Amino acid sequence: MITSLNFLSIIITISFVFFIIGFFIYEQVKKRKEALHFLQNKLGLGKNYQNYQDLALDLVQERQRLQNQLIQLIKTNLQIFDHLSLAIAYWDYYRDILQYSSAFARFTGLANHEGREISIHEFPVFGSLLTKMTKDSQTIEIGTMKINVQRITGDTHCFFILTDIEAQEAEEKEKKYLTHAVWHEIKTPLTVLKGYSQLLLEE
Template sequence: MIASLNFLSIIITLFFVSFIIGFFIYELVKKRREALQVLQNKLGLGKNYQNYQDLTLDLIQERQRLQNQLVQLIKTNLQVFDQLSLAIAYWDYHRDILQYSSTFARYTGLTNHEGREISIHDFPVFGSLLTKMTEDSQTVEIGTMQIKIQRIAGDSHCFFILTDLETREAEEKEKKYLTHAIWHEMKTPLTVLKGYTQLLLEEIQEPELLKICQKIDFQIERLEKTTAQLRHLPRLNETNIPIKIQDFMDMIQQVLRSWQAEVEDRKIKIQTKFEDIEEYRNRELSFSQGDLYIVASNLISNAIRFNRPHGFVSVLLHVQHESMVFEVADNGPGIPEEMKDLIFKPLGYSSYNGGKSQGIGLYLVKEAVRRGGGRIAVQSESDRGTTIRIFIPFR
């Protein structure tokens, strides 16, 4: 009897243990399937996997496919860089391969190398130089060339951008010569036309002819101002001496004085307000002196030229966070909505305060603000006027 009871208890115990083990196996399989489902959903895989081995094999294949796509994308980008004559190379750390554009090959002596890729350690001279770079930008001399190397590094890859400084300097000199030549060739005939027009204005008595001569004189003045702005183009990156707010305040007054005749003729009221900036007058600005003059002269002249007779122009300076705000406002006709995206385009028809202009003044303003790390805000309403704010960071 006792033996039967012991046997029964053993059977019950084994059954209970088997049940517990089976339950845990069931839960483990269930959790495994749920984990596989989560992985499938996260990875966007449409297949139903029963085990991790199949999933791992597919993930390896997917990774290889993406790797091949990346390599092809790099090759395509290098072909685009070739069209732009940019010297750029891509270094994949894991594959230890350097892919490069044809301009990069020309700069570094790889023009005779077959294909568009090479192991960076087999790359004569430059390979050692690129792998040992300690800074993201440095200048080296290779033969007669002075090369600037810029590095953009990631976790598993790196881009190198090469610039031939002598070639760039030669291109800049050519641009300066060309713009100066254009300015000189336009200046002389405009001066002659201006002289003859002034004589006609003094001599002509007939109202209709006098009106025509006044229109001619106005267009000549517009061309003179446009050609004067053209002279700034080759010098945009030369004048980079920072100035203080007090110097900028003096500059604004100088610009206003230069437009005094136009202000009096059109009976425009000018208001300046610099009181809010008094305690900051010795702070240096991030804009260069040349760029500040471009900003001040163009915004003030536009507010005067394109305003209505008996109009109003205000020039304000105040501080906002770590920037000085230069604000020019008027009560002119305003900028039409369809023209707001065009006013900063170079030489294209734009509209400022309702008047059409084909100058480059506001384009120069935009470029000056970009160089100084500032920003522009334009607010305009039809028949209410225009306000332009330039945010100029402190140095």
């Protein structure tokens, strides 16, 4: 009789332990499903995921799609900058790739690669200058050229805008000369008219 009571108490204890373990597993699964459902709602995902692996895989694919979309957007922007004749380049820190406009290629002597991108470390002379920049705007001299480099930084990327200082100064001189010449051409007939009107007033 005592043996059967001991056996019965062992069975009850084991059943209770299994019940506790089962309840704990049920609570964990329930919490995971609730967390998964919360993530789906928070991220705005319409698909009903059964586990984290499916969700993680979809998120990785979505991230890749968005990254490709960003790369295409940058290429489109660089094409727009081509029409504006801006010497501009985009450096993606993670991919370590420098994408550049055709004006930037002409300015720096880069060959106009298909797709116009190059590893910044394979970019002769300018690559090391750009990666070692300490200020957001810096004037550098390469040979006889004086170049102003403007840097616009983000968390994962950076834009560089190059300006030829000597060409800019020459353009400013041409504008001043043109303004002076136009003013002289306008002023000469005005002086004649002013003198003629004074003669008429004196008569």
